């Protein structure tokens with residue numbers, strides 16, 4: 570009997586490949602897959618990932634780490650592939666835009682080739698950025714987006730859009746079992762304190778008594794999902810029936826203005842940080858909120874952790890981490906990573 574049939578029929582320890590496994594989301598996913606009784610191979614080139622994110626897993630005999638850049642081919646035997654490798658914060662993905670496009674596109678081709686050869690199921694970490702600066706609100710999966718193909722965010726947005734195209738073409742042409750999730754802004758412990766994303770920036774600034782930097786007037790919105798909720802949705806999607814290919818939005822449908830987020834964090838910490846206003850980066854989306862009807866009906870999933878609770882847990886993480894020397898918050902366009 571084929572290994573896939575054996576696993577489907579009798580269950581057993583699956584060999585899961587997590588690309589980008591030493592990153593923020595990837596490290597939580599590795600942890601969860603190990604806790605579920607799987608073997609986990611974490612493949613990462615440590616561009617934005619961090620050994621400290623996975624150091625607590627290294628003693629686990631079912632966990633293995635490989636330093637590798639997925640824009641190059643890789644030959645391993647696996648049952649499931651979670652393709653998360655790609656810098657996610659605007660500061661990081663705009664630092665080397667050509668590499669961002671390469672990891673999104675060449676990386677996806679290599680992972681799809683690997684899935685084709687091994688018969689593995691493969692999940693793509695896509696993004697709400699495929700909707701660009703959306704003109705439909707909240708965003709449903711049917712909305713085709715409003716992306717500037719030549720702007721500074723395009724390396725990421727268009728790279729991820731092309732990866733989705735490849736996933737669906739490999740599915741149609743080679744019968745691959747695919748899952749495509751569109752992740753909306755997710756936050757939590759193990760975000761890099763210097764990655765420039767809004768939640769980490771605001772918390773680091775408030776903890777250090779530095780000015781809280783709002784880009785634009787702070788009226789732009791985002792919807793913030795706590796990492797544990799997101800990982801639960803990701804696992805449910807991978808384990809859903811094969812007809813559930815996605816794309817499927819995963820995120821928290823509670824929409825928050827950026828100014829409101831700053832005030833929430835400052836008030837919670839009782840911080841004396843002033844709020845300062847700086848120019849809005851080019852092509853910064855004005856509003857973003859997922860319609861999660863598909864995830865609710867197909868995966869019976871919805872977020873459970875409130876923004877207040879999630880921020881509390883994230884603040885605890887940063888408060889502990891910042892007692893050790895760490896880089897300061899970074900701004901979009903600020904240069905080197």
Ligand code: NAD
Pocket residue numbers: 588589590591592593594595612613614615616617618619637638639640652653654655656657658661672676694695696697751752753754755756761
């Ligand atoms: P992250 O930057 O913390 O993690 C990305 C990981 O990929 C890092 O460990 C990095 O070293 C690794 N990586 C980058 N290029 C690589 C390459 N060429 N080969 C191997 N490894 C490579 O970001 P994250 O927030 O954990 O995001 C993970 C995935 O989820 C990304 O694909 C991102 O686009 C997607 N996503 C995240 C969010 C979010 O809010 N966190 C939102 C939408 C989509």
Ligand code: UDP
Pocket residue numbers: 641642643644645678679680681682683684685686687
């Ligand atoms: N690939 C890989 N690991 C594998 C199989 C394929 O990294 O186990 C890569 C390889 O670089 C290949 C790409 O995936 O170019 C796409 O594979 P596919 O079989 O679709 O195309 P081809 O081999 O014809 O280029």
Ligand code: UDP
Pocket residue numbers: 658659754765766767768770771782783784785789791827849850853854
């Ligand atoms: N932002 C901000 N101050 C910061 C960092 C980000 O006002 O210090 C804004 C940013 O302009 C955007 C929103 O917060 O409107 C979310 O930014 P982030 O980089 O976290 O993610 P994005 O959703 O833009 O990819």
